[in-house]
Amino acid sequence: MSVISPARPTSQTADYAKLGPLTQALLDQALTEADNTVDNREFRTLMEIATRLAGLDLPKGHDVAKCACPYCVCGVIFDTAAPGLREVEHPGEYNLPLLQCARCADEHPAFHED
Numbered sequence: 526m527s528v529i530s531p532a533r534p535t536s537q538t539a540d541y542a543k544l545g546p547l548t549q550a551l552l553d554q555a556l557t558e559a560d561n562t563v564d565n566r567e568f569r570t571l572m573e574i575a576t577r578l579a580g581l582d583l584p585k586g587h588d589v590a591k592c593a594c595p596y597c598v599c600g601v602i603f604d605t606a607a608p609g610l611r612e613v614e615h616p617g618e619y620n621l622p623l624l625q626c627a628r629c630a631d632e633h634p635a636f637h638e639d
């Protein structure tokens with residue numbers, strides 16, 4: 526395990542690994558359902574739930590995501606409006622883009638074809 530030392534001041538983030546197993550399961554469920562719903566109100570509710578479960582206090586209307594880094598097991602949960610994030614894959618049929626957290630994007634940015 527490497528020592529976590531953010532290269533720049535990060536906005537509010539949470540560590541998935543530090544959440545209890547029940548909270549992790551509920552958070553995963555909320556994020557998965559948010560990813561699959563076509564109802565915007567339901568999406569907002571699920572995002573609100575995921576934000577609270579992660580212990581984050583984000584402005585209303587913000588989305589949370591779990592780091593989707595393909596190179597390490599990261600588990601950072603962050604505000605998708607935070608600076609320095611990098612898209613791993615473009616959202617297709619899903620609501621949520623796959624994002625690397627700012628630290629991963631800094632240390633080992635995901636390779637893009639284009």
Ligand SMILES: [Zn+2]
Nearest residue numbers: 592599626629
């Ligand atoms: Zn990360």
Ligand SMILES: [Zn+2]
Nearest residue numbers: 594597599629
């Ligand atoms: Zn990473």
